[in-house]
Amino acid sequence: MPSIEWKPESASSVTLQKQIEGHIRGKILNGEWPIGTKIPSQRALAKSLGVNRSTVSAALAELAADGLTDGRSGAGTMVVNNTWSILAAAPPPDWRHYVTSGAQEPNLTTIQDINRAEFHPGVIRLGTGELSPDLLPSSAIRDLFRQIPERPLRLGYEEGKGSAFLREQVSNHVKTLGIHASPASILIVSGALQALQLIAIGLLQQNSTILLEKPSYLYSVPVFQSAGMRLIGLSMDADGVQVPFIEKFKRQHNAAMLYTIPTFHNPTGTCMTKERRTEFMDVCTATRLPVVEDDVYRDLWLDAPPPPPLKSTDGKGIVLYLGSMSKTLSPGLRIGWIIGPEPVIERLADIKMQTDYGASSLSQWAVAEFLAGGLYHKHVENVRSELRIRRALMLQALSVSMGDIATWNTPGGGFYVWLRLHRPLSMKKLFDRCLSEGILINPGNIYDRSTDQHLRLSYAHAPANAIAAAIERLSVECRRGP
Amino acid sequence: MPSIEWKPESASSVTLQKQIEGHIRGKILNGEWPIGTKIPSQRALAKSLGVNRSTVSAALAELAADGLTDGRSGAGTMVVNNTWSILAAAPPPDWRHYVTSGAQEPNLTTIQDINRAEFHPGVIRLGTGELSPDLLPSSAIRDLFRQIPERPLRLGYEEGKGSAFLREQVSNHVKTLGIHASPASILIVSGALQALQLIAIGLLQQNSTILLEKPSYLYSVPVFQSAGMRLIGLSMDADGVQVPFIEKFKRQHNAAMLYTIPTFHNPTGTCMTKERRTEFMDVCTATRLPVVEDDVYRDLWLDAPPPPPLKSTDGKGIVLYLGSMSKTLSPGLRIGWIIGPEPVIERLADIKMQTDYGASSLSQWAVAEFLAGGLYHKHVENVRSELRIRRALMLQALSVSMGDIATWNTPGGGFYVWLRLHRPLSMKKLFDRCLSEGILINPGNIYDRSTDQHLRLSYAHAPANAIAAAIERLSVECRRGP
Known part of the structure; x- marks a missing residue:
């Protein structure tokens, strides 16, 4: 599904509807959205462009009237044409066929969702296997280059x-x-x-x-x-x-x-x-x-x-x-x-x-x-003492919020707590619910297809002062049942 | 074929022979050179270690006497054992089998030779598709990081x-x-x-x-x-x-x-x-x-x-x-x-x-x-004027040294002159001869298997003041016949 990073100018003399219509028309005509591309839903477009759904709807209607898109199939709106002229020559290559060929398997859908959600602004990443940005040595690296x-x-x-x-x-x-x-x-x-x-x-x-x-x-x-x-x-x-x-x-x-x-x-x-x-x-x-x-x-x-x-x-x-x-x-x-x-x-x-x-x-x-x-050893020592604090915060939060519904290990190092829920859950539903609450989790079935009662938690990435509230939120979502 | 980056200490109280024997023994015993590894020739070892061939020979004889290597097959010396004890358990995995499995084809032998020869100290790289190190913007990048x-x-x-x-x-x-x-x-x-x-x-x-x-x-x-x-x-x-x-x-x-x-x-x-x-x-x-x-x-x-x-x-x-x-x-x-x-x-x-x-x-x-x-455009302008000079030097040198045995294009940009020799040559021999003269060339058959009379020359990498002499040397080697 394509995305739109652009936003219309609210101060422009051109109406929002015309700006949106023009932007999408441009993407279709220059081949960025080739024939067969599924256009995001009106709801999603309205949200990402920061406009009313009726504005999006009117813009899409214009494109459909020009024969560029078709929304009648029930499967959403698709790009069906990308030229003005009925006299146009051959259609473009069928990229859909190419995109589904190739030897390499796509990433698991959940992984693709996680990769994208990681860049949602403000999301708390409770499963990410990565140090929090404030633990990365940006200033030390800057100093290094000064000494080049x-x-x-x-x-x-x-x-x-x-x-x-x-x-x-x-x-x-x-x-x-x-x-x-x-x-x-x-x-x-x-x-x-x-x-x-x-x-x-x-x-x-x-x-x-x-x-x-x-x-x-x-x-x-x-x-x-x-x-x-x-x-x-x-x-x-x-x-x-x-x-x-x-x-x-x-x-x-x-x-x-x-x-x-x-x-x-x-x-x-x-x-x-x-x-x-x-x-x-x-x-x-x-x-x-x-x-x-x-x-x-x-x-x-x-x-x-x-x-x-x-x-x-x-x-x-x-x-x-x-x-x-x-x-x-x-x-x-x-x-x-x-x-x-x-x-x-x-x-x-x-x-x-x-x-x-x-x-x-x-x-x-x-x-x-x-x-x-020797900078590396100094840096790692510092990271270790920060991780000790975060580990303690997470284990404490788990005891407070989830002791009655799950068990877990106490890791001696690394990033991860492997949480086992007493009762199985739909991992997909839990993931979606948590994400809509601004919490990104890594469901256990990514690491073992057969489990539906594990989560991989990480104390490395979330801001230390956000861990307790995020675990509490997670606990609430887990209790909402399968 | 494995390589040795180490050199013996001439000031050491341990003899050169013992040092060499110990170093190779270490590589075999810790598994870096597993069973089946072909040890470089005595000549190659002597050259890379900077010692007499007789010293190498004596060191290898010790290893053979211990049963670690065998040189009797005529195909050079191989590692045949890597443990002291006859009671040793199973042999290691047959890495040779793994190294020749795998879906990815190895690089062409010539390409592998080129990749290695590029790091020979002092070699003039007359075919390399890469800017000369003095044209790279190291100091501009340093400045960038200062402004981080x-x-x-x-x-x-x-x-x-x-x-x-x-x-x-x-x-x-x-x-x-x-x-x-x-x-x-x-x-x-x-x-x-x-x-x-x-x-x-x-x-x-x-x-x-x-x-x-x-x-x-x-x-x-x-x-x-x-x-x-x-x-x-x-x-x-x-x-x-x-x-x-x-x-x-x-x-x-x-x-x-x-x-x-x-x-x-x-x-x-x-x-x-x-x-x-x-x-x-x-x-x-x-x-x-x-x-x-x-x-x-x-x-x-x-x-x-x-x-x-x-x-x-x-x-x-x-x-x-x-x-x-x-x-x-x-x-x-x-x-x-x-x-x-x-x-x-x-x-x-x-x-x-x-x-x-x-x-x-x-x-x-x-x-x-x-x-x-805007630094990029400034940099590229500078590169262009340097490349113009180098292009002129190479075309001039070709006219002087090779006008009677080859033809070539005058490129309007990029790095390459595609040289066509009037008479076919053994590309392998020409490559080896040039390399032994300190000149690395890219034979044309890398880019078209069927040709044995083309070379890809590049004016981008060789030092400007080395181009004329290198082309003259190349000309001499080409005239030595197939």
């Missing part, structure tokens, strides 16, 4: 694997976690999601099977499904993914890879214990099952540092390790990394070059300077 | 289509070219190559056929081929692509789309005339053939502004228009855009979100400020 002359700013294409300076810093950074990776075995990517995309199209065959935790963040992004792959979920307990199933499922489904978020799991917040990590690595090594370790939340521990990454005990090179700055420093920088055996990194680097010629050199430079100068 | 406080720097995720501020600036920018596109019909991408990737996976079916100019830049990137598509080349003349073939080929091959670089074509430098553009649009409109117009060189006109873009005469919405900052402002920023019918842009934005959650917000901000403040 000391080290030259590169604006050309970077090497295929990413800037050598940044890879060196990442190598030093992961050494503190027990991972010994030379810069040659590190690939800089535009965030961990791109890492998964590269793995999907670069390493796996179309009909591959991927094991993963259930629930998992990975169910919410169609990156593997679009490449024709199947996801098989492994149950979790409080110590992490349940290991006994791995060997069985690997054999049964001929699984090609296992994807895991062992540390502050998304969405459950679970942190795999040290013992479980050992068992896990033993099984995966013995069954020769490659592992993707998504470790983007590690630095956000709140009570105690988590056990070392799986990769730090990976003597056989079975683990591809993903790190990112999106959760800790800034999602907008779009910087992450993959660490793994060098032939694998070479292959993925080649595909990255084919896909987008590498990550922004400006962003790479900023992240490298952040790591090199 | 006036407008807040956003570090969060941007909207799916890209930052509203940048899309507004792009909308204003293309208006000066005759394209009326509202911000809602613009998608910000990480460079034009990503635009092609999104189109391939988002709009086209796997077995689609794409028409394009022959030769074309598009032959050098496997973005469509990897998605299982066929490319059918259309002949060109001095006025651009030859129109009469379009309808025939569209019917014959049931083509789904036509990709064109009408303005300062890559690699031939051709600029489609105004008359040809009209004929072209008439045929594509009549046959309902969607067009991708790649217009990234437009602002780099050197003699006179080119005719308006195809998109500016596109009343039916058949054209997807690609623009980019990579050729004019900075490739490292990774910022480009797609303009098209809104439903198409919505679909591509959704896929972009799935792929990498959008372009770097730092880069988006910098480009928007560049456009908004």
Whole structure:
């Protein structure tokens, strides 16, 4: 459905109706709204343009009278023509056909709704896995650029694997976690999601099977499904993914890879214990099952540092390790990394070059300077103490407002509280109701299609002073029944 | 083939041999070089480590004696084991199998060689389609960031289509070219190559056929081929692509789309005339053939502004228009855009979100400020006058050194001279010979598999004072015969 970002001028000598008619006519005639485009409802148009519905209605009637649109089908008003002349030549290409072709699956409808609603002004985002804007280091980055002359700013294409300076810093950074990776075995990517995309199209065959935790963040992004792959979920307990199933499922489904978020799991917040990590690595090594370790939340521990990454005990090179700055420093920088055996990194680097010629050199430079100068650790410490406050506010609000209708975990780090409602609900209805109250939630069925009684809450994004009231509102909406 | 970025310490008390042995042993034991990895040749190792070959040889002999490597197969030395104990459990996953699986084709070998050779220190890049580092506006960008406080720097995720501020600036920018596109019909991408990737996976079916100019830049990137598509080349003349073939080929091959670089074509430098553009649009409109117009060189006109873009005469919405900052402002920023019918842009934005959650917000901000403040036009004017000088130097050098063995065009803009040698040559040999002389060339068969007598030269990247000598060297290598 197209949108209108434009608004009519109320001070103009042209009537509002004529302005609206002219604007939509322009979109149709210049091909922005091709034939087949569904025009937003009169109600929606009136709201977004800030005018009465009768004004919109009159403007649309003019367009229909000119034969440009047709509203008789009952399915709303459609663009049916885009030329004045009956003598016009051929119709334009049928873009609808193209838009529904293509190998890539569209995002889940709920995800698309969330992506859009995130930019509604004033909405409280109670499920967003992202730091609140006031926790992002805008002023520190400004300072960095002021100091540029000391080290030259590169604006050309970077090497295929990413800037050598940044890879060196990442190598030093992961050494503190027990991972010994030379810069040659590190690939800089535009965030961990791109890492998964590269793995999907670069390493796996179309009909591959991927094991993963259930629930998992990975169910919410169609990156593997679009490449024709199947996801098989492994149950979790409080110590992490349940290991006994791995060997069985690997054999049964001929699984090609296992994807895991062992540390502050998304969405459950679970942190795999040290013992479980050992068992896990033993099984995966013995069954020769490659592992993707998504470790983007590690630095956000709140009570105690988590056990070392799986990769730090990976003597056989079975683990591809993903790190990112999106959760800790800034999602907008779009910087992450993959660490793994060098032939694998070479292959993925080649595909990255084919896909987008590498990550922004400006962003790479900023992240490298952040790591090199020790600013990163100072920043993360500050983020941790802010997150501790927000976590406390959310847990307190949940106790006050929802203790009788739900249970939840107390996460030791990361962003997420995985809420389990005592009674199932229509997730779609709850989502819509909350959104109309100005609260954006992430329903649990994004992460596990089979659940209708979970929500992923995040204490990272909502303003601290809005958390209690938002949880109370959520509680009211949950009580309104299925 | 893995690489070694490390160098031994000559001042160390540990012998060079022991240091080298230890370094390689580390790479094998921590899984960076898994079983099956081919170790670089002794000659290559000696060169990259800066030691005698005998030292390397002795170090490798130790590793072989420990059973970690095997050099007896004749195919070079391979990693065959990575554990000390014969009691070791299972071997690691067979990464070689994974690296050769995956849907994405590897880059052409020559392209991979070029990508690597670009980072050889001191190499003169005579084919690179990129501005020389001294033409990039590093200091202007530095100044921009100093002025940040006036407008807040956003570090969060941007909207799916890209930052509203940048899309507004792009909308204003293309208006000066005759394209009326509202911000809602613009998608910000990480460079034009990503635009092609999104189109391939988002709009086209796997077995689609794409028409394009022959030769074309598009032959050098496997973005469509990897998605299982066929490319059918259309002949060109001095006025651009030859129109009469379009309808025939569209019917014959049931083509789904036509990709064109009408303005300062890559690699031939051709600029489609105004008359040809009209004929072209008439045929594509009549046959309902969607067009991708790649217009990234437009602002780099050197003699006179080119005719308006195809998109500016596109009343039916058949054209997807690609623009980019990579050729004019900075490739490292990774910022480009797609303009098209809104439903198409919505679909591509959704896929972009799935792929990498959008372009770097730092880069988006910098480009928007560049456009908004008029800095962009000042910068491009400066680039144009520098390119005029370099173009003159290259054409002069060609006349002096190669007039008797080749012909070429005089480009009216962009970066490229398309050189045609009178006699065919082994492109592979010429490439290798030139590289060993410190000159990196782009053989013509990257852009048209069937030619063995073309080279794409670029006057944009090599230092101005190195062009004449490099062309002279190239001439000598060409004369050494096939």
